[in-house]
Amino acid sequence: xxxxxxxxxxxxxxxxxxxxxxxxxxxxxWVKPYERQNLADPIMRVNRHPIAxxxxxxxxxxxxxxxxxxxxxxxxxxxx
Amino acid sequence: xxxINQATVNVKWALLVSLLAFLFINTYAQAxxxxxxxxxxxxxxxxxxxxNIDGPAVLLRKKATESVALSAYYYVDTISSASxxxxxxxxxxxxxxxxxxxxxxxxxxxxxxxLSVRQSDEDDYLAKSLNFxxxxxxxxxxTNLSLGFAFSDNKIMRNGDDLxxxxxxxxxxxxxxxxxxxKNLVINLNIEGVADEGYLNNPYRTVxxxxxxxxxxxxxxSEVYPNTRNSFSxxxxxxxxxxxxxxxxxxxxxxxxxxxxDASDFELSYRHPxxxxxxxxxxARYYQQTQASFxxxxxxxxxxxxxxxxxxxxxxxxxxxxxxxxxYLIPKKYSISDWRSxxxxxxxxxxxxxxxxxxxxxxxxxxxxxxxxxxxxxFRAFFSLYF
Numbered sequence: 154x155x156x157x158x159x160x161x162x163x164x165x166x167x168x169x170x171x172x173x174x175x176x177x178x179x180x181x182x183w184v185k186p187y188e189r190q191n192l193a194d195p196i197m198r199v200n201r202h203p204i205a206x207x208x209x210x211x212x213x214x215x216x217x218x219x220x221x222x223x224x225x226x227x228x229x230x231x232x233x
Numbered sequence: 234x235x236x237i238n239q240a241t242v243n244v245k246w247a248l249l250v251s252l253l254a255f256l257f258i259n260t261y262a263q264a265x266x267x268x269x270x271x272x273x274x275x276x277x278x279x280x281x282x283x284x285n286i287d288g289p290a291v292l293l294r295k296k297a298t299e300s301v302a303l304s305a306y307y308y309v310d311t312i313s314s315a316s317x318x319x320x321x322x323x324x325x326x327x328x329x330x331x332x333x334x335x336x337x338x339x340x341x342x343x344x345x346x347x348l349s350v351r352q353s354d355e356d357d358y359l360a361k362s363l364n365f366x367x368x369x370x371x372x373x374x375x376t377n378l379s380l381g382f383a384f385s386d387n388k389i390m391r392n393g394d395d396l397x398x399x400x401x402x403x404x405x406x407x408x409x410x411x412x413x414x415x416k417n418l419v420i421n422l423n424i425e426g427v428a429d430e431g432y433l434n435n436p437y438r439t440v441x442x443x444x445x446x447x448x449x450x451x452x453x454x455s456e457v458y459p460n461t462r463n464s465f466s467x468x469x470x471x472x473x474x475x476x477x478x479x480x481x482x483x484x485x486x487x488x489x490x491x492x493x494x495d496a497s498d499f500e501l502s503y504r505h506p507x508x509x510x511x512x513x514x515x516x517a518r519y520y521q522q523t524q525a526s527f528x529x530x531x532x533x534x535x536x537x538x539x540x541x542x543x544x545x546x547x548x549x550x551x552x553x554x555x556x557x558x559x560x561y562l563i564p565k566k567y568s569i570s571d572w573r574s575x576x577x578x579x580x581x582x583x584x585x586x587x588x589x590x591x592x593x594x595x596x597x598x599x600x601x602x603x604x605x606x607x608x609x610x611x612f613r614a615f616f617s618l619y620f
Binding site: 181182183186188189191192194196199201202203204208209212213216217219220221223 | 273275277279290292306308372373374375405407413414415416417419421423424425426427464465466467468470472474478479480482486488490492494496498504506512520522525546547552560577579581583585609611613615617
């Protein structure tokens with residue numbers, strides 16, 4: 154039952170996200186493109202080292218029950 | 234089974250609605266771009282709790298055109314295991330796991346679609362999976378919306394038993410939003426639902442129970458897991474640029490599943506450049522989980538429950554990670570064809586503390602053994618080339 158509710162929430166959020174994209178509200182971007190040089194700096198990239206992040210996610214998924222929302226990991230693991 | 238069918242229907246419906254919605258999204262004139270071409274070669278090592286795992290990995294990304302990129306990933310685990318639950322009921326073993334993945338990305342204006350297939354192969358486990366993600370920049374590129382779906386088909390075997398063969402399937406659906414809030418702050422919210430069905434046990438692992446008929450006072454029988462598992466996770470992340478050119482990252486994730494496991498993890502990391510050629514990274518992470526409803530370290534008698542587990546990963550525990558990383562940006566004059574390249578070393582030290590998993594090899598009387606705990610060192614050394 155818990156999972157059904159969660160999937161319902163997931164579905165609702167995904168639909169709302171998409172519908173909000175469709176609506177194209179006239180929101181003025183409050184951070185202009187020329188003001189984003191800090192955000193574009195390589196040191197701000199969460200996925201700066203993708204191959205290392207894939208390994209970290211795999212290690213945690215093999216040793217912990219938690220999974221998901223990481224974008225990597227999974228698969229057969231040698232978990233004993 | 235009913236839950237899985239409902240989950241499958243919802244997954245299909247969500248995908249259909251989402252894809253239709255994306256088709257109608259209007260876009261601004263400025264186009265997004267695919268990520269830069271790169272090649273990474275990595276050596277990884279995990280050493281802790283009687284397990285040693287190491288091996289190489291390679292990741293390659295190359296744009297075929299301005300709107301199409303191809304990627305390939307190959308990863309090897311060479312495993313040598315004498316972990317505590319292996320030592321208490323079986324013999325140390327070694328095995329090898331190979332994983333291969335190929336993918337294609339397609340960029341259309343501000344929408345990126347990515348499709349990949351993946352296979353993970355061990356002597357006793359074969360996993361094949363298909364993954365699809367779509368993301369879209371909107372609101373003047375302040376917002377990025379993403380959706381994804383994955384399906385995995387797994388074949389489980391047991392070494393030394395040619396007649397044993399089981400299967401399981403896994404479905405994943407995820408959504409995310411990334412939002413630029415200020416000139417220095419980006420936040421992300423990701424959610425993911427995972428549904429498993431089929432044989433979810435480890436075919437080798439046993440549970441232990443009190444047995445007065447044996448000299449040791451303990452008997453062993455195979456674990457029995459439910460045939461379904463459904464989980465949901467939510468992750469909130471923030472990335473902040475500090476005024477002296479450094480970055481701080483925060484992650485919080487909450488997880489819950491149909492086996493009554495609740496978990497949360499919190500991570501703080503800090504990246505700091507030194508001069509033009511070095512970057513340091515420091516990381517601290519805390520994780521804790523409750524135990525599965527059918528877990529017990531010691532059952533009162535044989536066949537005590539319909540479902541039984543003694544997997545320490547399903548027990549009540551926490552772990553703490555402290556990590557350190559260093560990246561050296563190789564000057565262009567020393568690099569291949571003037572391409573930008575880097576070399577990195579990363580080390581994580583993880584300490585696991587189990588609150589309801591005892592070490593049967595330590596003695597002290599059945600059910601009175603000391604609680605188990607161990608620490609692991611995880612190393613990664615890798616070379617990255619941007620071309």
